[in-house]
Amino acid sequence: MRVAVLGATGAVGRELLAVLERRRFPVTELFALASARSAGSRLRFGSAEIEVQNADDFDFGICDLVFCCVDSDVARRFVPRAIEAGCCVVDNSSAYRMEPDVPLVVPEINGDEVRPPLVANPNCTTAITLVALAPLHRHWKMRRLVAATYQAASGAGAAAISELLSHTDAALKGSRPEPSVFPRSLAFNLFPHIGDFVGSYTKEELKLEQETRKILNEPQIKVSSFCVRVPVVRAHSVAAFVCFQKQPDPKEAEQLITQSPGVELHNPYPTPLDAEGKDAVLVGRIRSDAALERALSLWIVGDQLLKGAALNAVQIGEKLLEVM
Ligand SMILES: NC(=O)c1ccc[n+]([C@@H]2O[C@H](COP(=O)([O-])OP(=O)(O)OC[C@H]3O[C@@H](n4cnc5c(N)ncnc54)[C@H](OP(=O)(O)O)[C@@H]3O)[C@@H](O)[C@H]2O)c1
Structure with missing residues (x-):
């Protein structure tokens, strides 16, 4: 080939x-x-x-x-x-x-x-999130996804990694240069701004909504997120709050994750450093959600340059x- x-x-x-x-x-x-x-x-x-x-x-x-x-x-x-x-x-x-x-x-x-x-x-966040959620969706049918993402600098390309590293170095020496890749300086900082704004959401947030529906072939699923850039070099994290049609069970969810390809249970919780360089998306802290009905919340981390x-x-x- x-x-x-x-x-x-x-x-x-x-x-x-x-x-x-x-x-x-x-x-x-x-x-x-x-x-x-x-x-x-x-x-x-x-x-x-x-x-x-x-x-x-x-x-x-x-x-x-x-x-x-x-x-x-x-x-x-x-x-x-x-x-x-x-x-x-x-x-x-x-x-x-x-x-x-x-x-x-x-x-x-x-x-x-x-x-x-x-x-x-x-989109990288969508791929990582859905590899983890698809086994649960197949079992209980996902109706609604609310997510907060914590996205690494490398998601914005090679120049973005350099900018995070050089700004971190500058900040440690007491200066704060103007960003040229990111909308704000990322060193010792974070911002809820990935992609341009389209009304009150960003493009990254709209991608998670639209691409989730297309990949799962479920146009009715409701998705809302805050996509946040954090000063991590590599691997995105997602806090996901997921409502299902049927009553989910956290222990069964752990089993479903364990049996599914491309995703691994990583208790108590994975970090971006754990996921760096790994093919599998890592999941931890699966629990019944205390505020939502028929819902689980879980923590998902994946190397967005690999699975994403x-x-x-x-x-x-x-x-x-x-x-x-
Ligand atoms: N980074 C991630 O985690 C990630 C995840 C999922 C999807 N993506 C998507 O993947 C794509 C690449 O992202 P990236 O992060 O790898 O970006 P990047 O690090 O900025 O790399 C961009 C690449 O495009 C090349 N390029 C730029 N202008 C070009 C032109 N006019 N003709 C030919 N080549 C050109 C650059 O070559 P030069 O060396 O010549 O500039 C470089 O090889 C984007 O669409 C991005 O949205 C990225």
């Missing part, structure tokens, strides 16, 4: 190269693509070094599968080109997620929807191999 990674120099792209290697994806030739800024630089892929090419000059006709790891504006430019050239595309951006004819897939939940030529990879992006994309790629 001739594979291109578009956005190979970014936070998701680099992780995707590592996941392709680790899962022994059947790559016969690999093309690392980015903008003119990083064309000519070199990246590791297993024991080889590959040269990054300018995506503008790339002939997509020479590859079979493209993992798209660029922002949605850039994806909108390249995805149609790649498909016209005959490639299958797994897109990590939000550009095509809500298109009715584009499957939006978490393989553990709706992997049977994967089909060529284009599959969208969900690169790993989920490669798992979709593995499903595509079966139908291409």
